[in-house]
Amino acid sequence: MSTTATPSRTEFSAYQTLGYAAQDAQSPVAPFTFERRALRPDDVKMDILYTGVCHSDLHQARNDWHGTTYPIVPGHEIVGRVIAVGPDVTKFKEGDLAAVGCLVDSCQDCPSCERGLEQYCENMATQTYNGQDRVTGEPTYGGYSESIVVKESFVLHVPANLDPKAVAPLLCAGITTYSPLMHWKVQAGQKVGVIGLGGLGHMGVKFAHALGAKVVVITTSPGKEEDARRLGADEVLISKDAEAMTAHARSFDFLLNTIPVGHDINPYLNLLKLDGTIVIVGTLNPLKGEVEALPLIVGRRSLSGSGIGGLPETQEMLDFCGEHNIVSDIEVIDMQNINEAYDRMIKSDVKYRFVIDMASLKKDAGAK
Ligand code: NAP
Ligand code: ZN
Numbered sequence: 168m169s170t171t172a173t174p175s176r177t178e179f180s181a182y183q184t185l186g187y188a189a190q191d192a193q194s195p196v197a198p199f200t201f202e203r204r205a206l207r208p209d210d211v212k213m214d215i216l217y218t219g220v221c222h223s224d225l226h227q228a229r230n231d232w233h234g235t236t237y238p239i240v241p242g243h244e245i246v247g248r249v250i251a252v253g254p255d256v257t258k259f260k261e262g263d264l265a266a267v268g269c270l271v272d273s274c275q276d277c278p279s280c281e282r283g284l285e286q287y288c289e290n291m292a293t294q295t296y297n298g299q300d301r302v303t304g305e306p307t308y309g310g311y312s313e314s315i316v317v318k319e320s321f322v323l324h325v326p327a328n329l330d331p332k333a334v335a336p337l338l339c340a341g342i343t344t345y346s347p348l349m350h351w352k353v354q355a356g357q358k359v360g361v362i363g364l365g366g367l368g369h370m371g372v373k374f375a376h377a378l379g380a381k382v383v384v385i386t387t388s389p390g391k392e393e394d395a396r397r398l399g400a401d402e403v404l405i406s407k408d409a410e411a412m413t414a415h416a417r418s419f420d421f422l423l424n425t426i427p428v429g430h431d432i433n434p435y436l437n438l439l440k441l442d443g444t445i446v447i448v449g450t451l452n453p454l455k456g457e458v459e460a461l462p463l464i465v466g467r468r469s470l471s472g473s474g475i476g477g478l479p480e481t482q483e484m485l486d487f488c489g490e491h492n493i494v495s496d497i498e499v500i501d502m503q504n505i506n507e508a509y510d511r512m513i514k515s516d517v518k519y520r521f522v523i524d525m526a527s528l529k530k531d532a533g534a535k
Contacts, residue, residue, distance in 0.1 A: 178251035186312030218310035219244030242310025268338035326489025333494035342476035344371035355379025501527035
């Protein structure tokens, strides 16, 4: 038998890896060993260094959106170090710092994919977790784990001047706020409101400020005022203060709504000026109550939504962050503290993104 074939390197084989998973909607996220696939020719394999904790992780772990397949390994804000590449990979090499966001594949053939808008793939993009591999149909498992194998075209380059742990949240919170600001052409001099100062919201403030907009944080938490100003806000509006809301009526060009649960949107519609737009990026659940048509009609206002961002725009956002020295404000946690982090997130007690130091997973190595 010939021995000239490429030797089988362990880096290329399927392997067991340790992660954290929820086994059902009620149980805490806990250690879970599972298999990662053997490298395909166009795959990149990364050791995960840091993973951001998105509110979507919590929604999906607890089946808030009714579409979770268990076990689920959350995590779609991933920064890691490349440890192996398939033979067809051209843009990454061993040792590179690299990142993965919310998507790991799409059909790459439909009109959306052709425009680099993979998040709107007409054949449903493959989510980094709670998705199905397009080749084998196996579940995809996310970044709460030691390592990951991802198709090269869904892996991103990390600007060298940025702190890798503070880059992780850019992969979802960053792109989800950058993309609508770009799409609606937010620019210097406009008045922009960011509703909800959490993981997404604080990135929205940084981006809108960098674009030269006058930024107003619209919050339920008066205690966040000082932080809001430090992050780049010019003003803070407490959404429960009806008088203050009235004072800001008909004044905003653009509102970025990051509220994570169903809510009454009518008070926010009235904040928009003629031709203003409010974009929902927060809740995937229905809004509460009826959306009033009158404010839309009398102010020619728009109510819209936006989902994460495509691969080209995600790289553009990372490069923008590199140029403007923008990263997330983070609190680094160990993997073992994830359930406490979820509880704090529900109480809006995050400043402003938890990031898991994946080295902490080693403490669970005995559970393997
Ligand atoms: P987060 O860090 O928990 O921040 C959400 C913020 O919203 C809170 O800090 C709080 O800010 C405000 N808030 C919370 N509950 C509220 C309520 N009942 N009424 C009004 N405001 C409330 O969450 P995140 O990670 O930024 O995610 C926000 C939402 O975006 C989640 O639902 C997530 O699933 C979704 N998401 C969507 C996309 C997309 O593609 N569209 C991508 C990523 C995430 P204040 O204290 O300032 O009021
Ligand atoms: Zn997310």
